[in-house]
Amino acid sequence: MATKIPATMPLDKHFLPENQLLLNAVGEGIYGFDLNGNAVFINPAAERMTGWKNEELLGKNIHNCHHHSHADGSHYPQEDCPIYNTLKDGIAREITHDVFWRKDGSSFPVYYSSTPVYRDNKLIGVVAIFRDISIQKQTEQSLRHALAQVQALSEQLASENHYLQAELADKTGDVDISGGSAVIRHMIQQLHMVANTDSTVLICGENGTGKELVARNLHQLSRRKDKPMISVNCAAFSASLLESELFGHEKGAFTGATSQRKGRFELAHQGTLFLDEVAELSLEAQSKLLRVIQEQSFERLGGSETIKVDIRLVAASHHDLLKRVEQGLFRMDLYYRLNVFPIQVPPLRARLGDMPELVSHILHTLNRKLGKKIRGVSQKGLKKLMTYSWPGNVRELQNILEREAILSQTDILHIHAMPTHHLQTQTAASPLQTLAEAEAQHIEQTLKQLNWRISGANGAANVLGVPPSTLRSRMKKLGITRQITRAC
Numbered sequence: 001m002a003t004k005i006p007a008t009m010p011l012d013k014h015f016l017p018e019n020q021l022l023l024n025a026v027g028e029g030i031y032g033f034d035l036n037g038n039a040v041f042i043n044p045a046a047e048r049m050t051g052w053k054n055e056e057l058l059g060k061n062i063h064n065c066h067h068h069s070h071a072d073g074s075h076y077p078q079e080d081c082p083i084y085n086t087l088k089d090g091i092a093r094e095i096t097h098d099v100f101w102r103k104d105g106s107s108f109p110v111y112y113s114s115t116p117v118y119r120d121n122k123l124i125g126v127v128a129i130f131r132d133i134s135i136q137k138q139t140e141q142s143l144r145h146a147l148a149q150v151q152a153l154s155e156q157l158a159s160e161n162h163y164l165q166a167e168l169a170d171k172t173g174d175v176d177i178s179g180g181s182a183v184i185r186h187m188i189q190q191l192h193m194v195a196n197t198d199s200t201v202l203i204c205g206e207n208g209t210g211k212e213l214v215a216r217n218l219h220q221l222s223r224r225k226d227k228p229m230i231s232v233n234c235a236a237f238s239a240s241l242l243e244s245e246l247f248g249h250e251k252g253a254f255t256g257a258t259s260q261r262k263g264r265f266e267l268a269h270q271g272t273l274f275l276d277e278v279a280e281l282s283l284e285a286q287s288k289l290l291r292v293i294q295e296q297s298f299e300r301l302g303g304s305e306t307i308k309v310d311i312r313l314v315a316a317s318h319h320d321l322l323k324r325v326e327q328g329l330f331r332m333d334l335y336y337r338l339n340v341f342p343i344q345v346p347p348l349r350a351r352l353g354d355m356p357e358l359v360s361h362i363l364h365t366l367n368r369k370l371g372k373k374i375r376g377v378s379q380k381g382l383k384k385l386m387t388y389s390w391p392g393n394v395r396e397l398q399n400i401l402e403r404e405a406i407l408s409q410t411d412i413l414h415i416h417a418m419p420t421h422h423l424q425t426q427t428a429a430s431p432l433q434t435l436a437e438a439e440a441q442h443i444e445q446t447l448k449q450l451n452w453r454i455s456g457a458n459g460a461a462n463v464l465g466v467p468p469s470t471l472r473s474r475m476k477k478l479g480i481t482r483q484i485t486r487a488c
Protein backbone atom coordinates (compact mmCIF):
# COMPACT_ATOMS: atom_id res chain seq x y z
CA MET A 1 0.00 0.00 0.00
CA ALA A 2 1.59 3.28 -1.04
CA THR A 3 1.71 6.01 1.57
CA LYS A 4 0.08 9.30 0.69
CA ILE A 5 2.10 12.25 1.92
CA PRO A 6 0.42 15.66 1.94
CA ALA A 7 2.18 18.15 -0.24
CA THR A 8 2.39 20.61 2.63
CA MET A 9 4.64 18.32 4.65
CA PRO A 10 8.32 19.35 4.84
CA LEU A 11 9.38 16.45 2.70
CA ASP A 12 12.99 16.77 1.60
CA LYS A 13 13.07 15.51 -1.97
CA HIS A 14 16.83 15.00 -1.77
CA PHE A 15 16.49 12.97 1.36
CA LEU A 16 13.63 10.75 0.34
CA PRO A 17 14.99 7.68 -1.42
CA GLU A 18 13.87 7.04 -4.94
CA ASN A 19 12.93 3.47 -4.09
CA GLN A 20 10.17 4.48 -1.70
CA LEU A 21 8.01 1.61 -3.01
CA LEU A 22 10.54 -0.84 -1.70
CA LEU A 23 10.72 0.82 1.71
CA ASN A 24 6.95 0.76 1.95
CA ALA A 25 6.92 -2.97 1.33
CA VAL A 26 9.42 -4.12 3.98
CA GLY A 27 8.33 -5.56 7.33
CA GLU A 28 10.65 -3.37 9.42
CA GLY A 29 9.54 0.08 10.52
CA ILE A 30 11.46 2.88 8.82
CA TYR A 31 11.68 6.54 9.78
CA GLY A 32 13.52 9.26 7.99
CA PHE A 33 14.55 12.33 10.01
CA ASP A 34 15.75 15.68 8.83
CA LEU A 35 18.55 17.51 10.60
CA ASN A 36 16.10 19.01 13.11
CA GLY A 37 14.98 15.56 14.16
CA ASN A 38 11.59 15.85 12.53
CA ALA A 39 10.04 12.94 10.63
CA VAL A 40 10.24 13.20 6.85
CA PHE A 41 9.43 9.62 5.98
CA ILE A 42 7.39 6.91 7.70
CA ASN A 43 6.67 3.55 6.12
CA PRO A 44 3.43 1.54 6.66
CA ALA A 45 5.17 -1.07 8.87
CA ALA A 46 6.10 1.72 11.32
CA GLU A 47 2.48 2.88 11.36
CA ARG A 48 1.29 -0.65 12.09
CA MET A 49 3.73 -1.16 14.93
CA THR A 50 3.25 2.17 16.68
CA GLY A 51 -0.37 2.95 15.91
CA TRP A 52 0.68 6.46 14.90
CA LYS A 53 -0.49 7.49 11.45
CA ASN A 54 1.79 9.02 8.88
CA GLU A 55 -0.17 12.26 8.88
CA GLU A 56 0.12 12.56 12.65
CA LEU A 57 3.90 12.33 12.72
CA LEU A 58 5.34 13.79 9.57
CA GLY A 59 7.14 17.02 10.31
CA LYS A 60 7.01 16.33 14.02
CA ASN A 61 9.54 15.32 16.64
CA ILE A 62 9.15 11.58 16.87
CA HIS A 63 11.13 11.22 20.10
CA ASN A 64 8.41 13.09 21.94
CA CYS A 65 5.71 10.89 20.44
CA HIS A 66 6.95 7.42 21.19
CA HIS A 67 10.44 7.48 22.56
CA HIS A 68 9.80 9.79 25.50
CA SER A 69 10.24 7.24 28.30
CA HIS A 70 12.38 4.24 29.16
CA ALA A 71 10.81 0.79 29.71
CA ASP A 72 10.50 1.53 33.45
CA GLY A 73 8.54 4.72 32.68
CA SER A 74 11.35 7.13 33.60
CA HIS A 75 11.91 10.18 31.37
CA TYR A 76 14.08 9.60 28.26
CA PRO A 77 15.75 12.94 27.38
CA GLN A 78 16.20 13.53 23.69
CA GLU A 79 19.92 14.28 24.22
CA ASP A 80 20.36 10.63 25.28
CA CYS A 81 18.55 9.21 22.27
CA PRO A 82 20.89 7.31 19.92
CA ILE A 83 18.94 8.44 16.85
CA TYR A 84 19.34 12.09 17.73
CA ASN A 85 22.99 11.53 18.57
CA THR A 86 23.54 10.13 15.07
CA LEU A 87 22.00 13.32 13.77
CA LYS A 88 24.61 15.25 15.71
CA ASP A 89 27.77 13.23 15.12
CA GLY A 90 26.92 11.28 11.95
CA ILE A 91 27.90 7.96 13.56
CA ALA A 92 25.72 4.85 12.99
CA ARG A 93 24.31 3.02 16.02
CA GLU A 94 22.53 -0.24 16.81
CA ILE A 95 20.35 -0.61 19.89
CA THR A 96 18.94 -3.82 21.30
CA HIS A 97 17.57 -2.79 24.73
CA ASP A 98 15.01 -0.10 24.27
CA VAL A 99 11.27 0.32 23.89
CA PHE A 100 8.99 2.37 21.63
CA TRP A 101 5.65 3.59 22.93
CA ARG A 102 2.52 3.10 20.91
CA LYS A 103 -0.14 5.70 20.44
CA ASP A 104 -2.40 3.79 22.86
CA GLY A 105 0.16 4.16 25.68
CA SER A 106 1.50 0.62 25.58
CA SER A 107 5.10 -0.16 24.68
CA PHE A 108 7.02 -2.87 22.86
CA PRO A 109 10.69 -3.88 22.93
CA VAL A 110 12.61 -2.86 19.82
CA TYR A 111 15.81 -3.50 18.02
CA TYR A 112 16.76 -0.51 15.90
CA SER A 113 19.60 1.03 13.97
CA SER A 114 20.17 4.68 13.23
CA THR A 115 22.13 5.35 10.05
CA PRO A 116 23.33 8.75 8.92
CA VAL A 117 22.34 9.88 5.41
CA TYR A 118 24.95 11.88 3.52
CA ARG A 119 24.63 13.78 0.28
CA ASP A 120 27.68 15.33 -1.29
CA ASN A 121 29.58 14.48 1.88
CA LYS A 122 27.12 16.49 3.87
CA LEU A 123 24.98 14.96 6.63
CA ILE A 124 21.38 15.57 5.64
CA GLY A 125 19.47 13.31 7.98
CA VAL A 126 19.12 9.91 9.64
CA VAL A 127 17.25 6.73 8.78
CA ALA A 128 16.05 4.63 11.71
CA ILE A 129 15.05 1.05 10.99
CA PHE A 130 13.29 -0.82 13.79
CA ARG A 131 11.76 -4.21 14.53
CA ASP A 132 9.33 -5.36 17.23
CA ILE A 133 11.25 -8.01 19.21
CA SER A 134 8.49 -8.92 21.71
CA ILE A 135 8.43 -12.57 20.58
CA GLN A 136 12.20 -12.85 20.73
CA LYS A 137 12.17 -11.35 24.23
CA GLN A 138 9.39 -13.72 25.31
CA THR A 139 11.35 -16.69 23.93
CA GLU A 140 14.45 -15.52 25.76
CA GLN A 141 12.41 -15.16 28.93
CA SER A 142 10.91 -18.66 28.60
CA LEU A 143 14.34 -20.07 27.87
CA ARG A 144 15.78 -18.39 30.96
CA HIS A 145 12.82 -19.71 32.98
CA ALA A 146 13.29 -23.24 31.61
CA LEU A 147 17.03 -23.08 32.31
CA ALA A 148 16.34 -21.98 35.89
CA GLN A 149 13.96 -24.92 36.26
CA VAL A 150 16.52 -27.35 34.85
CA GLN A 151 19.10 -25.90 37.22
CA ALA A 152 16.73 -26.30 40.20
CA LEU A 153 15.87 -29.85 39.18
CA SER A 154 19.47 -30.81 38.73
CA GLU A 155 20.27 -29.38 42.19
CA GLN A 156 17.33 -31.33 43.62
CA LEU A 157 18.53 -34.52 41.91
CA ALA A 158 22.04 -33.98 43.22
CA SER A 159 20.80 -33.62 46.79
CA GLU A 160 18.44 -36.59 46.42
CA ASN A 161 21.31 -38.63 45.09
CA HIS A 162 23.42 -37.53 48.05
CA TYR A 163 20.61 -38.50 50.43
CA LEU A 164 20.09 -41.89 48.77
CA GLN A 165 23.82 -42.63 48.81
CA ALA A 166 23.89 -41.84 52.54
CA GLU A 167 20.80 -43.94 53.10
CA LEU A 168 22.33 -46.84 51.15
CA ALA A 169 25.57 -46.60 53.12
CA ASP A 170 23.50 -46.60 56.30
CA LYS A 171 21.47 -49.61 55.19
CA THR A 172 24.33 -51.71 53.98
CA GLY A 173 26.51 -50.70 56.91
CA ASP A 174 24.57 -52.35 59.73
CA VAL A 175 23.94 -56.03 59.17
CA ASP A 176 24.20 -57.14 62.78
CA ILE A 177 21.49 -59.51 63.89
CA SER A 178 20.89 -58.93 67.59
CA GLY A 179 19.78 -61.72 69.86
CA GLY A 180 21.20 -64.75 71.59
CA SER A 181 18.00 -66.77 71.95
CA ALA A 182 18.10 -70.40 70.81
CA VAL A 183 15.91 -69.65 67.76
CA ILE A 184 18.13 -66.81 66.62
CA ARG A 185 21.31 -68.81 67.24
CA HIS A 186 19.89 -71.63 65.15
CA MET A 187 18.97 -69.21 62.36
CA ILE A 188 22.45 -67.65 62.35
CA GLN A 189 24.00 -71.11 62.22
CA GLN A 190 21.91 -71.92 59.13
CA LEU A 191 22.94 -68.62 57.57
CA HIS A 192 26.61 -69.46 57.94
CA MET A 193 26.09 -72.91 56.48
CA VAL A 194 24.35 -71.73 53.31
CA ALA A 195 26.06 -68.35 52.79
CA ASN A 196 29.02 -69.61 50.79
CA THR A 197 27.03 -71.73 48.41
CA ASP A 198 25.13 -70.35 45.44
CA SER A 199 21.93 -72.06 46.52
CA THR A 200 18.68 -70.13 46.39
CA VAL A 201 17.42 -69.19 49.83
CA LEU A 202 13.81 -68.59 50.79
CA ILE A 203 13.39 -66.43 53.88
CA CYS A 204 9.99 -66.66 55.57
CA GLY A 205 8.63 -64.79 58.55
CA GLU A 206 6.05 -62.24 59.63
CA ASN A 207 6.31 -58.60 58.68
CA GLY A 208 9.08 -56.71 60.40
CA THR A 209 10.87 -59.78 61.76
CA GLY A 210 14.08 -58.97 59.91
CA LYS A 211 13.86 -60.91 56.64
CA GLU A 212 15.67 -58.23 54.68
CA LEU A 213 18.29 -58.02 57.40
CA VAL A 214 18.83 -61.76 57.08
CA ALA A 215 19.18 -61.40 53.29
CA ARG A 216 21.80 -58.66 53.69
CA ASN A 217 23.60 -60.80 56.22
CA LEU A 218 23.63 -63.69 53.82
CA HIS A 219 25.10 -61.49 51.10
CA GLN A 220 27.77 -60.11 53.43
CA LEU A 221 28.78 -63.61 54.51
CA SER A 222 28.99 -64.86 50.91
CA ARG A 223 31.86 -64.69 48.43
CA ARG A 224 29.71 -62.19 46.51
CA LYS A 225 29.94 -59.54 49.23
CA ASP A 226 32.05 -57.17 47.12
CA LYS A 227 29.43 -57.19 44.38
CA PRO A 228 26.03 -55.54 44.77
CA MET A 229 22.99 -56.92 46.49
CA ILE A 230 20.04 -55.64 44.48
CA SER A 231 16.62 -55.66 46.13
CA VAL A 232 13.22 -55.65 44.43
CA ASN A 233 10.02 -55.30 46.37
CA CYS A 234 7.68 -57.32 44.16
CA ALA A 235 4.63 -55.80 45.87
CA ALA A 236 5.64 -52.29 44.84
CA PHE A 237 5.17 -52.74 41.08
CA SER A 238 2.28 -53.52 38.78
CA ALA A 239 2.81 -56.70 36.76
CA SER A 240 3.93 -54.85 33.61
CA LEU A 241 6.25 -52.46 35.43
CA LEU A 242 7.79 -55.28 37.43
CA GLU A 243 8.84 -57.05 34.26
CA SER A 244 10.69 -54.02 33.00
CA GLU A 245 12.16 -53.49 36.49
CA LEU A 246 13.47 -57.05 36.59
CA PHE A 247 14.55 -57.57 33.01
CA GLY A 248 15.09 -54.02 31.77
CA HIS A 249 13.93 -52.76 28.39
CA GLU A 250 15.19 -51.61 25.05
CA LYS A 251 14.58 -48.11 23.72
CA GLY A 252 11.05 -47.93 22.28
CA ALA A 253 9.91 -51.20 23.90
CA PHE A 254 6.78 -49.39 25.12
CA THR A 255 5.43 -45.85 25.34
CA GLY A 256 7.77 -43.91 27.58
CA ALA A 257 10.78 -46.19 27.05
CA THR A 258 12.88 -43.35 25.71
CA SER A 259 16.19 -45.06 26.34
CA GLN A 260 17.58 -48.49 27.01
CA ARG A 261 17.49 -49.49 30.69
CA LYS A 262 19.15 -52.36 32.49
CA GLY A 263 16.93 -54.44 34.74
CA ARG A 264 17.72 -55.55 38.27
CA PHE A 265 18.79 -59.01 37.08
CA GLU A 266 21.56 -57.38 35.08
CA LEU A 267 22.50 -54.98 37.87
CA ALA A 268 22.86 -57.92 40.26
CA HIS A 269 25.29 -59.76 37.95
CA GLN A 270 27.86 -61.59 40.10
CA GLY A 271 26.05 -60.40 43.20
CA THR A 272 22.79 -61.24 44.96
CA LEU A 273 19.26 -60.51 43.79
CA PHE A 274 16.84 -60.17 46.68
CA LEU A 275 13.18 -60.62 45.72
CA ASP A 276 11.21 -59.29 48.67
CA GLU A 277 7.47 -60.10 48.94
CA VAL A 278 7.91 -62.73 46.23
CA ALA A 279 4.36 -64.02 46.81
CA GLU A 280 3.05 -60.83 45.22
CA LEU A 281 4.42 -61.76 41.78
CA SER A 282 1.71 -62.20 39.15
CA LEU A 283 1.44 -65.69 37.64
CA GLU A 284 2.84 -64.30 34.40
CA ALA A 285 5.88 -62.83 36.16
CA GLN A 286 6.28 -66.11 38.05
CA SER A 287 6.58 -68.01 34.74
CA LYS A 288 9.22 -65.58 33.50
CA LEU A 289 11.12 -65.79 36.76
CA LEU A 290 11.04 -69.56 36.58
CA ARG A 291 12.55 -69.45 33.11
CA VAL A 292 15.36 -67.13 34.24
CA ILE A 293 16.13 -69.36 37.22
CA GLN A 294 16.24 -72.42 34.98
CA GLU A 295 18.27 -70.87 32.17
CA GLN A 296 20.14 -68.12 34.02
CA SER A 297 19.43 -65.94 31.01
CA PHE A 298 16.73 -63.60 29.74
CA GLU A 299 15.94 -60.89 27.19
CA ARG A 300 15.21 -57.26 27.92
CA LEU A 301 11.64 -56.17 27.07
CA GLY A 302 11.54 -55.37 23.37
CA GLY A 303 14.96 -56.94 22.85
CA SER A 304 16.17 -60.11 21.19
CA GLU A 305 19.64 -60.39 22.68
CA THR A 306 19.91 -63.14 25.29
CA ILE A 307 21.63 -61.88 28.40
CA LYS A 308 23.36 -64.35 30.66
CA VAL A 309 23.72 -63.54 34.33
CA ASP A 310 25.44 -65.04 37.31
CA ILE A 311 23.30 -64.27 40.32
CA ARG A 312 22.51 -65.70 43.71
CA LEU A 313 18.79 -65.53 44.30
CA VAL A 314 17.33 -64.84 47.72
CA ALA A 315 13.56 -64.51 48.08
CA ALA A 316 11.41 -63.53 51.04
CA SER A 317 7.75 -63.62 51.91
CA HIS A 318 5.55 -63.09 54.92
CA HIS A 319 2.93 -65.39 53.32
CA ASP A 320 2.76 -69.12 53.74
CA LEU A 321 3.92 -69.84 50.20
CA LEU A 322 2.76 -73.44 50.23
CA LYS A 323 -0.73 -72.25 51.08
CA ARG A 324 -0.54 -69.87 48.11
CA VAL A 325 0.40 -72.84 45.95
CA GLU A 326 -2.65 -74.74 47.21
CA GLN A 327 -4.82 -71.71 46.42
CA GLY A 328 -3.50 -71.64 42.86
CA LEU A 329 -1.87 -68.25 43.44
CA PHE A 330 1.73 -69.39 43.31
CA ARG A 331 3.33 -71.81 40.85
CA MET A 332 4.36 -75.02 42.51
CA ASP A 333 7.44 -75.46 40.28
CA LEU A 334 8.63 -71.98 41.20
CA TYR A 335 7.97 -72.65 44.87
CA TYR A 336 10.29 -75.68 44.76
CA ARG A 337 12.89 -73.72 42.82
CA LEU A 338 12.93 -71.01 45.50
CA ASN A 339 12.57 -73.23 48.51
CA VAL A 340 15.98 -74.86 48.10
CA PHE A 341 17.16 -73.67 51.48
CA PRO A 342 14.37 -72.20 53.65
CA ILE A 343 15.19 -69.97 56.58
CA GLN A 344 12.44 -69.15 59.07
CA VAL A 345 12.82 -65.83 60.86
CA PRO A 346 11.10 -66.14 64.25
CA PRO A 347 8.55 -63.55 65.37
CA LEU A 348 9.62 -61.28 68.21
CA ARG A 349 7.06 -62.77 70.62
CA ALA A 350 8.85 -66.14 70.24
CA ARG A 351 12.14 -64.67 71.43
CA LEU A 352 11.27 -62.09 74.06
CA GLY A 353 14.49 -63.01 75.87
CA ASP A 354 16.32 -61.09 73.10
CA MET A 355 14.50 -57.89 74.14
CA PRO A 356 17.31 -56.28 76.23
CA GLU A 357 19.90 -56.83 73.50
CA LEU A 358 17.55 -55.66 70.75
CA VAL A 359 16.59 -52.55 72.74
CA SER A 360 20.20 -51.65 73.32
CA HIS A 361 21.03 -52.19 69.63
CA ILE A 362 18.10 -50.05 68.48
CA LEU A 363 18.83 -47.27 71.01
CA HIS A 364 22.40 -47.12 69.79
CA THR A 365 21.16 -46.52 66.23
CA LEU A 366 18.51 -44.04 67.42
CA ASN A 367 21.04 -42.00 69.40
CA ARG A 368 23.03 -41.56 66.20
CA LYS A 369 19.94 -40.73 64.17
CA LEU A 370 18.34 -38.31 66.65
CA GLY A 371 21.54 -36.91 68.20
CA LYS A 372 20.41 -38.08 71.68
CA LYS A 373 22.19 -39.82 74.55
CA ILE A 374 19.57 -42.31 75.72
CA ARG A 375 21.23 -44.90 78.00
CA GLY A 376 18.47 -47.47 78.26
CA VAL A 377 14.93 -48.37 79.25
CA SER A 378 13.69 -48.42 82.87
CA GLN A 379 12.93 -51.78 84.52
CA LYS A 380 9.21 -51.03 84.42
CA GLY A 381 9.47 -50.05 80.77
CA LEU A 382 11.33 -53.22 79.89
CA LYS A 383 8.63 -55.25 81.61
CA LYS A 384 6.02 -53.54 79.43
CA LEU A 385 8.03 -54.40 76.34
CA MET A 386 8.37 -58.02 77.45
CA THR A 387 4.63 -58.51 77.98
CA TYR A 388 3.50 -57.20 74.61
CA SER A 389 2.67 -59.50 71.70
CA TRP A 390 4.52 -57.49 68.98
CA PRO A 391 2.35 -58.05 65.92
CA GLY A 392 4.66 -55.68 64.02
CA ASN A 393 7.78 -57.39 65.36
CA VAL A 394 11.17 -55.63 65.45
CA ARG A 395 9.98 -52.80 63.22
CA GLU A 396 7.19 -52.01 65.68
CA LEU A 397 9.70 -52.09 68.53
CA GLN A 398 11.90 -49.65 66.60
CA ASN A 399 8.96 -47.31 66.07
CA ILE A 400 7.92 -47.35 69.73
CA LEU A 401 11.46 -46.70 70.93
CA GLU A 402 11.93 -43.90 68.40
CA ARG A 403 8.70 -42.19 69.52
CA GLU A 404 9.69 -42.52 73.19
CA ALA A 405 13.21 -41.28 72.48
CA ILE A 406 11.88 -38.18 70.72
CA LEU A 407 9.48 -37.38 73.58
CA SER A 408 11.87 -38.22 76.41
CA GLN A 409 13.50 -35.43 78.46
CA THR A 410 15.73 -37.86 80.32
CA ASP A 411 18.35 -40.39 79.26
CA ILE A 412 16.25 -43.34 80.46
CA LEU A 413 13.07 -44.26 78.58
CA HIS A 414 10.01 -45.14 80.65
CA ILE A 415 7.83 -46.43 77.78
CA HIS A 416 4.51 -44.64 78.15
CA ALA A 417 2.91 -45.19 74.80
CA MET A 418 2.36 -48.94 74.35
CA PRO A 419 -0.53 -49.76 72.03
CA THR A 420 -3.00 -51.17 74.58
CA HIS A 421 -5.25 -53.03 72.14
CA HIS A 422 -2.53 -55.57 71.47
CA LEU A 423 -1.37 -56.09 75.05
CA GLN A 424 -1.18 -59.68 76.24
CA THR A 425 -2.49 -61.05 72.96
CA GLN A 426 -0.68 -63.95 71.44
CA THR A 427 -1.49 -63.49 67.78
CA ALA A 428 -1.28 -60.56 65.46
CA ALA A 429 -4.67 -58.85 65.36
CA SER A 430 -6.00 -57.69 62.02
CA PRO A 431 -7.87 -54.42 61.62
CA LEU A 432 -11.65 -54.61 62.08
CA GLN A 433 -13.48 -54.78 58.77
CA THR A 434 -17.01 -55.10 57.47
CA LEU A 435 -17.90 -58.21 55.49
CA ALA A 436 -17.98 -56.15 52.28
CA GLU A 437 -14.53 -54.66 53.00
CA ALA A 438 -13.08 -58.11 53.64
CA GLU A 439 -14.68 -59.44 50.46
CA ALA A 440 -13.39 -56.51 48.41
CA GLN A 441 -9.91 -56.93 49.86
CA HIS A 442 -9.86 -60.66 49.09
CA ILE A 443 -11.13 -60.21 45.52
CA GLU A 444 -8.66 -57.42 44.85
CA GLN A 445 -5.77 -59.40 46.28
CA THR A 446 -6.67 -62.41 44.12
CA LEU A 447 -7.02 -60.28 40.99
CA LYS A 448 -3.66 -58.66 41.65
CA GLN A 449 -2.03 -62.05 41.96
CA LEU A 450 -3.56 -63.16 38.69
CA ASN A 451 -2.60 -60.02 36.82
CA TRP A 452 -6.27 -58.97 36.78
CA ARG A 453 -7.29 -61.94 34.65
CA ILE A 454 -10.95 -62.69 35.42
CA SER A 455 -11.89 -65.74 33.34
CA GLY A 456 -10.10 -68.87 32.15
CA ALA A 457 -8.24 -71.58 34.02
CA ASN A 458 -5.85 -69.05 35.55
CA GLY A 459 -8.53 -66.45 36.09
CA ALA A 460 -9.67 -65.07 39.43
CA ALA A 461 -13.24 -66.38 38.98
CA ASN A 462 -11.92 -69.93 38.76
CA VAL A 463 -9.71 -69.48 41.83
CA LEU A 464 -12.55 -67.87 43.82
CA GLY A 465 -14.98 -70.60 42.70
CA VAL A 466 -17.58 -68.30 41.08
CA PRO A 467 -18.64 -67.76 37.45
CA PRO A 468 -16.79 -64.83 35.76
CA SER A 469 -20.11 -62.93 35.38
CA THR A 470 -20.69 -63.16 39.15
CA LEU A 471 -17.17 -61.93 39.83
CA ARG A 472 -17.65 -59.00 37.46
CA SER A 473 -20.88 -57.97 39.12
CA ARG A 474 -19.30 -58.27 42.62
CA MET A 475 -16.40 -56.11 41.42
CA LYS A 476 -18.83 -53.52 40.12
CA LYS A 477 -20.83 -53.56 43.34
CA LEU A 478 -17.73 -53.27 45.52
CA GLY A 479 -16.17 -50.62 43.30
CA ILE A 480 -13.10 -52.67 42.42
CA THR A 481 -11.27 -51.40 39.39
CA ARG A 482 -7.87 -52.25 38.03
CA GLN A 483 -5.15 -50.14 39.62
CA ILE A 484 -2.07 -49.12 37.72
CA THR A 485 0.60 -48.64 40.34
CA ARG A 486 3.85 -46.88 39.60
CA ALA A 487 6.67 -46.93 42.06
CA CYS A 488 10.28 -45.69 42.17
Ligand SMILES: Nc1ncnc2c1ncn2[C@@H]1O[C@H](COP(=O)(O)OP(=O)(O)OP(=O)(O)O)[C@@H](O)[C@H]1O
Binds near residue numbers: 213
Ligand atom coordinates in the same frame (compact mmCIF):
# COMPACT_ATOMS: atom_id res chain seq x y z
N1 LIG B 1 17.58 -59.36 65.01
C1 LIG B 1 17.62 -58.07 64.68
N2 LIG B 1 18.60 -57.32 65.15
C2 LIG B 1 18.65 -56.01 64.84
N3 LIG B 1 17.76 -55.37 64.09
C3 LIG B 1 16.77 -56.09 63.58
C4 LIG B 1 16.64 -57.48 63.84
N4 LIG B 1 15.57 -57.94 63.20
C5 LIG B 1 15.04 -56.88 62.56
N5 LIG B 1 15.75 -55.78 62.78
C6 LIG B 1 15.46 -54.43 62.26
O1 LIG B 1 14.05 -54.32 62.13
C7 LIG B 1 13.70 -53.58 60.96
C8 LIG B 1 12.78 -54.43 60.12
O2 LIG B 1 13.53 -55.49 59.56
P1 LIG B 1 13.37 -55.95 58.05
O3 LIG B 1 13.05 -54.80 57.17
O4 LIG B 1 14.55 -56.77 57.72
O5 LIG B 1 12.07 -56.83 58.23
P2 LIG B 1 11.25 -57.62 57.15
O6 LIG B 1 10.87 -58.90 57.77
O7 LIG B 1 12.01 -57.67 55.86
O8 LIG B 1 9.98 -56.72 57.00
P3 LIG B 1 8.84 -56.76 55.86
O9 LIG B 1 8.25 -58.12 55.86
O10 LIG B 1 7.88 -55.73 56.31
O11 LIG B 1 9.54 -56.42 54.58
C9 LIG B 1 15.00 -53.26 60.25
O12 LIG B 1 15.38 -51.94 60.58
C10 LIG B 1 15.99 -54.25 60.83
O13 LIG B 1 17.30 -53.71 60.82
